[in-house]
Amino acid sequence: MSRRTAVKRAARTTATADGINPRQACPCGSGKRYKACHGMAGGPADVMVARPFEGLAAEPELIALREFVPSATAPLTLAEPHDRSVTLATVLPMAAAALVRADGTAFVGLQVQTRSGDLSRDLARAIRWVLTAEPGDALPVVGVDDGSEPGRLQDVLKVDEPLLPTLHEDFAWWLPEDTQPTGDVALSLERANAAIMPSARLAGAGLNAAYWVDAGDKAHLRWVRPEPEEQLLKAMARLAARDELHLGEGSRYAGSFRAHGLLVPVWDLDSELHVREWEPGAEALGSRLDAALAVDSQLTDAERRALDGLRGRQVTLR
Structure with missing residues (x-):
């Protein structure tokens, strides 16, 4: 190998301005090298993650709530304590990704449209959103991942904590007690209740x-x-x-x-x-x-x- 070729190859592996070696794993958790993910021109390359909840003690319960449990909620244990508690839900009104009720109760939806190949990454971003959202705010869908929020569910939750779901006969828990649904929420509630199998x-x-x-x-x-x-x-x-x-x-x-x-x-x-x-x-x-x-x-x-x-x-x- 000539000295010039060796210099060129060394130059290609030089760390970026952020201190990341292009040949190392991307910090977003995709499993790809940085140069083929968030380090590539035009932004991150989407990667299908076949087992998004791997490493979490709650993995089997998360899959059940995502795939076939109709109406359930479960409190989440965050890796870093926060003033606002977060509840995981199977389905939210209008199939929202997250919402904060007017009374300050925060929910993140699990049965939602995904915006990337990694459901774990999308859920982590929804949790980060709900921690700073104002009462009454709703997140219809998690936006396209631009690489500005690296991390996955395994980074925002305590990985060794089990998930303890509570199953509900309907979706009345969407609203605070003694609240009557109106408009689109009422229609969404009616349709969701009609689809529930015991x-x-x-x-x-x-x-x-x-x-x-x-x-x-x-x-x-x-x-x-x-x-x-x-x-x-x-x-x-x-x-x-x-x-x-x-x-x-x-x-x-x-x-x-x-x-x-x-x-x-x-x-x-x-x-x-x-x-x-x-x-x-x-x-x-x-x-x-x-x-x-x-x-x-x-x-x-x-x-x-x-x-x-x-x-x-x-x-x-x-």
Whole structure:
């Protein structure tokens, strides 16, 4: 290599005016090099983040609230304490990204239109907005990311704090007590209430992010699991080969879907039974899964056939 070539290559890796090496990871958290993201001409390059909530203890609950829980709220624990508390919500009036009610209560919406390939980054920006917004302000959508607000949800929340959602029968919590909705809010409230399917979060040991939903002719259990997909599928295959992948009589494994990097197994349930009647069976299934996850031996022929069957009943949401 000539001395001139070496000098040119060294020049290309010189730190920017902000002190960032172009070849280092971009501080926005996208996972790309700075020169291919916020350091490129014209602004940041959008990157699809397949697992936006990775690293958060609340990851399974966040996926459930984002994808299929109709009406729920949960207080957020911020990494840096603030005078204003923030509540995460599944859906807000007019599908807003965030709002501060006239009484000062602050909400951030989870089921919203995304403006980048990283839902975690969009939510972090909505939280920062709501911390300084005035009572009565609303953020319809998170604006296009121009790189001025680096950071993700993992930076603004305490990563080891679980999320404890409260499910609601309707969206009356949108408004302060004794307040009557009017105009667009009233219409939005009416439409949102009409779309709700009765849902409940299962209670019991090890039943995090396990949700029952009444779809009319049958009920379902949707359980967001935190394990890597292949590890979970093998454990489920071990149970399926022994006909133990169920919650008891009246239940049947239906399939699974992928959402935001995690697998969500689904069971069909007898809708005549109350949600609380399924909790013992779900706890027993969870214990069997934990035991199967701890096994590291090779799958048997029957288990491999079961694994092929499980893979054939998978879909990907995003």
